[in-house]
Amino acid sequence: MSNTVTSAAAEFARRQHSPVQRVQHQLHARPWLSPLFLLFVAFVVFFIATPTFLTANSMGILLQQTAVVATLAVGQTLVILTAGIDLSVGAIMVLTMMVMASLARDGGMPGLLALLIGFVLALAAGALNGFLVTRINLPPFIVTLGTLSVYTAIALLYSGGESIQASHLPGLLNVLGDGFAIGGFRLTWGIVVMVIIYAVVGFALSQTAWGRYVYAVGDDPEAARLSGVPSKRILLAVYTVAGLIYAVAAWELIGRAGAATPNAVPDANLQSITAVVIGGTSLFGGRGVLIGTLLGALIVQTLQFGLSQMGVDQQWRVLATGILIVVAVAADQWIRKVKA
């Protein structure tokens, strides 16, 4: 009996796939392929359309513009991989930034201490999100929608709505805006820090048991729990680590903007979610790779930057980004339907 089963099943496994099925299969196995292809297409188009696009100078600016959102998107990726969503990314970043800056200027604290307190604060803000999600069992969307308002309000109340110029801050706080040049290619320390974050979190996700648990909890929480994965602990850790990453983004933003401003990057939430989704991570959790998010952030910035260099209106750029999101999610749905 087992012989007939084996041969029939083996035959099934050997059957021919159509070319479309094969493409679907590849995209399923390698979620970073489609964003990479998209980025490549965008580069080719803008290279042809504008002579100033593919220059060392432009590329340096593109990377500098990408760094903050790309960093935020790392935390967002972790949360979305667990089938959650974090609407408080921007709020945590701004709150952290205002507290760091104000402690350093008004409190006269050394830069390092202000930075560390900021990190602890962001960690606690992320942990509160995680606590509400895991212990009170509220949906992540609702929790972070609430904390978005709470953290934003605290940031505004605390700062009195006023900006703090970088010239008033100790060097350490705006060091990430400084940089160095390789040829005509100007890199900031903010970009370097962003790359380090990607490397560390990417390693944790792909090479450690913790990373597997993140995927497992996002894909099928019940199966993960029955298998012995400590689901709640993993979720709590994800939101907490995400908070810490937003603090790094806050540090980068002070350097990049040359000031701590309570209404900086107003659409940080949407930008970070866009980067994650275009990067091939599924909003339904459990699927995606971190490098895709970096590609996604680069795609969005490339589109914005390239179109503005071509002299296209801001409204059209927003429209283009919107279409890209819808297409990316539709593609994700299709890829998820892959068959053996």
Added chain:
Amino acid sequence: MTTRDLEVAHGGIPVGKEGIYSQQPILSARKLVITFGRVVGLDGVDLDLYPGEILAVIGDNGAGKSTLIKCLTGAYIPDSGEILMNGQPVHFRKPQDARMAGIETVYQQLAVVPALDIASNLYLAREERRKGPLGSVFRMLDKKGMERRAGQAIQRLGIQTIQNMGQAVETLSGGQRQAVAVARAAAFGSKVVVLDEPTAALGVKESGMVLEMIKQLRDGGLSIILISHNMPHVWEVADRIHIQRLGALAGVITPQSHDMGEGVAIMTGAKRLAPSA
């Protein structure tokens, strides 16, 4: 007394196969009682599982099959009664406790994570790290080693259709997924494997594959509790059959002592088993 009466009198122990049944049961339940409010889930149930046998548990819906199994695997804590492993009383407060004691469960709703690959699923929550500082400091997983050993575990079950351990489980057929779940349960030095309706969602061929796999596990020395609604499957693989009815044990028979019709009659209460001596 006929042979059949003899068997019934001895808790369904097959005549001529008394050898393994003279040993101590690997897992026993004594007078298990559990209630949910006013509903009596189990009303003093006894169960014995011997080393290297397949014990089927059958019963109508609400007869207490699942409740019994959940008590044995730590998912429920019985109100009273005793659970013994190798004669020693054990107290499972959560499924992890039962697992630590060597009782693995394959749940009906398949506890495999579809997006993860086969090796990752087999080793989920008991990953192995690399040797040296890469593993101890950087907590890096030994992916190659786990894939190799996962491949061996699948091979041992006689599943030739799964070749690539890096394949996501969601790309597998229902039977292959079941094979992954069973391989996971049978690995890691488990002694007892509990299978909850392993063939319920499968076609004829795949059911055959899974039943073969269950026999192989038994022949490899594992003790197996098989919960099933499918009488032909039960009569094909079981050594003994524990019949639950209305939260109590209606009797233990063997596929040799009673045919399917009689088994179903006992299960539904249309027929009574002679009370055991």
